[in-house]
Amino acid sequence: xxxxxxxxxxxxxxxxxxxxxxxxxxxxxxxxxxxxxxxxxxxxxxxxxxxxxxxxxxxxxxxxxxxxxxxxxxxxxxxxxxxxxxxxxxxxxxxxxxxxxxxxxxxxxxxxxxxxxxxxxxxxxxxxxxxxxxxxxxxxxxxxxxxxxxxxxxxxxxxxxxxxxxxxxxxxxxxxxxxxxxxxxxxxxxxxxxxxxxxxxxxxxxxxxxxxxxxxxxxxxxxxxxxxxxxxxxxxxxxxxxxxxxxxxx
Numbered sequence: 001x002x003x004x005x006x007x008x009x010x011x012x013x014x015x016x017x018x019x020x021x022x023x024x025x026x027x028x029x030x031x032x033x034x035x036x037x038x039x040x041x042x043x044x045x046x047x048x049x050x051x052x053x054x055x056x057x058x059x060x061x062x063x064x065x066x067x068x069x070x071x072x073x074x075x076x077x078x079x080x081x082x083x084x085x086x087x088x089x090x091x092x093x094x095x096x097x098x099x100x101x102x103x104x105x106x107x108x109x110x111x112x113x114x115x116x117x118x119x120x121x122x123x124x125x126x127x128x129x130x131x132x133x134x135x136x137x138x139x140x141x142x143x144x145x146x147x148x149x150x151x152x153x154x155x156x157x158x159x160x161x162x163x164x165x166x167x168x169x170x171x172x173x174x175x176x177x178x179x180x181x182x183x184x185x186x187x188x189x190x191x192x193x194x195x196x197x198x199x200x201x202x203x204x205x206x207x208x209x210x211x212x213x214x215x216x217x218x219x220x221x222x223x224x225x226x227x228x229x230x231x232x233x234x235x236x237x238x239x240x241x242x243x244x245x246x247x248x249x250x
Contacts, residue, residue, distance in 0.1 A: 038127075139151075163217055
């Protein structure tokens with residue numbers, strides 16, 4: 001039986017006061033391993049709020065080095081780390097904030113070669129990669145392994161969020177049969193926008209793991225942060241989806 005240490009009981013005392021949370025929800029977080037693809041303004045901030053909430057283990061998957069133009073939104077980074085692999089700095093920052101969380105840093109992008117072995121390690125994945133090739137690979141692998149994942153993406157001042165459970169909800173390919181236009185071009189980004197979406201994404205992960213509140217199963221939460229307009233759209237399964245249709249065959 002997993003138990004919380006005296007330090008953990010004190011660290012998470014305030015959130016355990018929430019209705020329907022308590023020690024059981026905290027233990028559920030401690031027992032969970034979450035993989036995040038992308039450790040930038042979105043994925044890095046998701047990792048931050050999962051770490052302070054007491055997730056047991058984070059697997060951070062992101063290749064490439066930190067650039068100066070990342071610094072307007074990547075809150076785990078420091079100026080002296082520009083030009084170095086960002087995933088290591090993300091690990092260092094998170095462990096300095098909460099040493100009770102296990103952090104595995106993978107300085108690679110999600111690829112056809114590593115996708116199976118990486119997803120096998122987690123209970124739930126979070127899709128925050130900067131391109132749809134990685135998002136598509138994550139979707140395919142999670143469907144193959146029956147792993148739930150939270151899909152979170154932004155484009156300038158717009159963002160969307162949903163939770164996908166293979167065999168229960170439409171998959172990402174059902175929602176986007178073709179890669180969205182933003183995948184093929186650079187786009188402007190304001191740190192407050194990626195931070196807003198990241199907080200909601202971390203909350204979605206926490207709710208899914210603990211069961212303290214309903215999640216976005218079968219719903220796409222769409223945000224226009226220019227107008228502060230928010231809506232939930234029902235998602236629909238594509239009967240001929242090449243990725244997940246076999247899960248629904250009678």
